[in-house]
Structures are given as structure tokens and as C-alpha cells.
Amino acid sequence: MEPSRRPGGRSARVRDAVRQATLAELAGKGFRGLTVExxxxxxxxxxxxxYRRWGSVEGLISDALELARDEPWPVPDTGAVEGDLRGVARLVRSGFADPELGPVASAFVAAAMQSPEAARALHDFFQARHEQSAQVVHRAVERGELPHTVDAHEVIRAAVAPIYYRLFVTHEPVTEADADRAADAALAAARAGVL
Known part of the structure; x- marks a missing residue:
């Protein structure tokens, strides 16, 4: 039988120090400037x-995303699906607009474009965020604002996809009005039974 590890022991401190350093390096230098050294x-x-624990920059990225995946996200609860979906879209927009967090989030996306390991980690991260965000749709169904047949995850994807398109495909700025419009379009599709 293996001895139990102490929570918060040396291993946890090392992992946290490496994660914080990874995030700081990503913020300052982006994915291309990230090195194990x-x-x-x-x-x-x-x-x-x-090197022994993380192996490569891809391992560092994957571990940082794995830790971030389990962190709580402030899911909006305005009492109405319109406000909640707009709140989710605005959270995504503001995360990328934040001068400290934005470069890190962009670096995660860039890493996923270049590394299968980082892509898997980013997929798992987004899956967790979509699960958390889907609460706004489940609540809307319970309140009778949306049909019970709606796919909560698809509604969330539809609400945030235009933001990612503007950021990473067309490289356009994303305003709060853009985020609201994306959420409103997703809501209209959900109400129409498309999602």
C-alpha cells in the first residue's frame, strides 16, 4: 500500500510555483517564447x-490548463436567460480583453493549434467551462424560458463561438455589443428549436 501524500506538501508547492511561472511566461512572451528553462x-x-515532471512546454501548458479546468467560474445568475447568456458571452470577451489574463488565454489557444497534447488539454478545459455555463440554460428550462429539448452545451457554444471567430480568425476587436449580439442569436436559435 502506498503512503498517502500530504495535501499541500512540497509536491503541491512545486506544481503551483511551476504553474505560476508558466502563466507569467505565457503572459509576457506568449506560446512561442515559452521555454522549460x-x-x-x-x-x-x-x-x-x-523536465522530469512536465517533459516539455506542451506538458507545462497541459498541466496549467488541467489546474484551471477545475477552478470555479463565476456563472451569471440574473434571473432571466437573456441576462445569463449575455453574462456568459461578456465573461469570455472580458477574459480575452483583460491585460493580464488575455495574453495567457490567447497563448493557450495558440498552443492548442500547434500541439496535440495542448489541444486535448484545451478541449478538456472548454468542456468543463461549458458544463459550468450550461447551468444558465438548465435554469432557463426549469423556469419555462426554453424548451426542455434544448441542448444546453450547444446553446453555450453558439453564444461564445462568434467571439472566438472574431478574436482568432478575423482578428477583429470584440465589443460588449458584439458579445450581447452573439448571446442573443444563440437564444433566438434555442427558442426556435434549432439548438
Whole structure:
């Protein structure tokens, strides 16, 4: 029988230090500038330890996303589906607009475009966020605002997809009005039975 690990022990401190260093490096240099050496130096963790545990920058990205996946997200609860969906879309928009978090979020997307390991981690991260956000649709169904046949995850995807399209395909700015319009279009599709 294996001895139990102490929660919050050295291993947890090392993982947190490396994660914080990874996020700081991503914020400052993006995915292309991320190196194991810089993360090791910034975290104060020996380079061989970082290589042994994470293996590569893709491993660092995957671990950071895995930890972020389980963090709670402030899912809106305005009492009406319109406000809730707009709130979800605005959260996505503001996350990318944030001067500190935005570059990290963009770096995660860039990493996923270049690494299958990072892509899997990003997929799992988004799946968790969609699950959390789907609460707004489930509540709307319970209140009778949407049909019980609606696919909650599809409504969330439809509400945020235009934001990602503007950010990563056409490289256009995303305003709050753009986020609201995306949420409203998703809501109209859900009410029409398309989703």
C-alpha cells in the first residue's frame, strides 16, 4: 500500500510555483517564447525536475490548463436567460480583453493549434467551462424560458463561438455589443428549436 501524500506538501508547492511561472511566461512572451528553462528559472525549481515532471512546454501548458479546468467560474445568475447568456458571452470577451489574463488565454489557444497534447488539454478545459455555463440554460428550462429539448452545451457554444471567430480568425476587436449580439442569436436559435 502506498503512503498517502500530504495535501499541500512540497509536491503541491512545486506544481503551483511551476504553474505560476508558466502563466507569467505565457503572459509576457506568449506560446512561442515559452521555454522549460525560463519556467524553471522563474519558478525556482531545478530544470531537471521540470523536465522530469512536465517533459516539455506542451506538458507545462497541459498541466496549467488541467489546474484551471477545475477552478470555479463565476456563472451569471440574473434571473432571466437573456441576462445569463449575455453574462456568459461578456465573461469570455472580458477574459480575452483583460491585460493580464488575455495574453495567457490567447497563448493557450495558440498552443492548442500547434500541439496535440495542448489541444486535448484545451478541449478538456472548454468542456468543463461549458458544463459550468450550461447551468444558465438548465435554469432557463426549469423556469419555462426554453424548451426542455434544448441542448444546453450547444446553446453555450453558439453564444461564445462568434467571439472566438472574431478574436482568432478575423482578428477583429470584440465589443460588449458584439458579445450581447452573439448571446442573443444563440437564444433566438434555442427558442426556435434549432439548438
Amino acid at each position: 525560463h519556467v524553471a528559472e522563474r519558478s525556482g525549481v531545478h530544470k531537471t525536475t521540470v
